[in-house]
Amino acid sequence: xDRPGIYNGMPARELGTEGWHKPxxxxxxGNCVEAMKxxxxxxxxxxxxxxxxxxxxxxxxxxRAFIQGAKEGEADFLLS
Numbered sequence: 001x002d003r004p005g006i007y008n009g010m011p012a013r014e015l016g017t018e019g020w021h022k023p024x025x026x027x028x029x030g031n032c033v034e035a036m037k038x039x040x041x042x043x044x045x046x047x048x049x050x051x052x053x054x055x056x057x058x059x060x061x062x063x064r065a066f067i068q069g070a071k072e073g074e075a076d077f078l079l080s
Contacts, residue, residue, distance in 0.1 A: 006038065012046040012055035022048060 006015070020034040034051070036044045043063050044055045058066075069075060 006040075006042070006044075006057060008057045009054045010057075011052060012044070013052045015044055015055055017051075020046070020051075 015036060015038075019036045021036070022032050022034050031047070031049045034046050034048045036046075038044055038057075041060050043058045043060065045058065046055045047053055066075075
């Protein structure tokens with residue numbers, strides 16, 4: 001369900017400034033991941049410290065699998 005013009009690694013600024021959310025912010029000095037739900041259901045993610053940098057584009061299924069895996073501890077190795 002790819003929408004022309006939206007691709008993995010595109011400059012995040014091309015997606016606009018409205019609609020970005022920081023679902024995982026905390027005591028990290030404001031550096032966190034921002035996410036935006038696209039009109040076609042995919043999710044764009046960018047680094048908040050570099051809002052003009054690349055956007056990574058994921059399907060709902062990919063985001064669901066990551067979140068479920070993280071809840072089950074499958075990503076804990078990233079913190080050790």
